[in-house]
């Protein structure tokens with residue numbers, strides 16, 4: 060299922076806030092690194108939690124060009140190679156504060172794409188362009204503009220085994236570009252009642268995206284996160300296992316060590332304190348290697 064030589068790409072997503080997207084993304088990336096995989100971590104969230112958590116706050120505050128320009132200015136896609144920063148466990152394509160403008164910009168790009176692809180909608184192009192910061196009609200070649208991240212990732216000179224994308228906590232163009240670029244989703248979900256609606260909406264959103272742009276999105280699995288021992292946790296786990304009966308559902312328990320590792324700028328694998336959830340994240344990494352056809356590490 061690797062599909063091509065660009066490596067496996069996975070978007071960690073759930074529009075509900077605080078479900079553990081960033082925690083899961085960093086620790087899955089850390090576990091893949093433990094298995095000897097070469098990983099690029101992409102922070103697509105304008106909040107920049109992962110960027111800051113991985114100790115790269117300077118990159119978040121950096122002057123342009125940033126990931127925002129790579130995504131929205133078709134003449135500067137290749138700046139992505141200068142934006143990638145090294146971390147002990149992985150390479151990182153950091154978020155920047157400018158990404159706060161990305162929804163606006165990608166919305167204009169998408170409107171331009173629609174106008175260009177519909178002969179009945181003449182005019183308006185220039186007006187739309189004038190509202191944009193970077194986006195130009197000349198850079199929009201598809202009937203939609205959700206390929207921004209896909210094109211940027213294709214410009215990266217280095218071949219990674221995995222590209223892990225941490226997505227923002229809302230439905231919108233940024234998340235759609237993340238899913239479009241990866242075609243694979245890993246879904247973190249809290250084991251509490253409010254997660255039900257979040258998961259149902261996510262499934263609807265992915266189905267809508269699939270039919271809008273004609274792609275198939277694969278679910279690599281679900282991470283039930285921050286599990287405790289209440290009856291609500293058990294009920295929700297059961298619900299997740301039913302809804303995702305055909306997919307792996309991993310169980311990550313509530314552990315302060317996960318927060319401490321994050322505050323120390325690493326995954327739990329790069330952190331001094333040992334925590335029993337390492338095994339779960341290694342299971343996720345092993346299963347991803349299986350799904351994406353990477354051979355067993357024999358070191």
Ligand SMILES: Nc1ncnc2c1ncn2[C@@H]1O[C@H](COP(=O)(O)OP(=O)(O)OP(=O)(O)O)[C@@H](O)[C@H]1O
Nearest residue numbers: 076077078079080081082228285312313314317318
């Ligand atoms: N298994 C866990 N045990 C304990 N704390 C956790 C666990 N998973 C996540 N957390 C904590 O919960 C908070 C939210 O997690 P995280 O930032 O990963 O979620 P998120 O989905 O990325 O949030 P956002 O929607 O804002 O991007 C953080 O403080 C994180 O450290």
Ligand SMILES: [Mg+2]
Nearest residue numbers: 080081104108
């Ligand atoms: Mg996050």
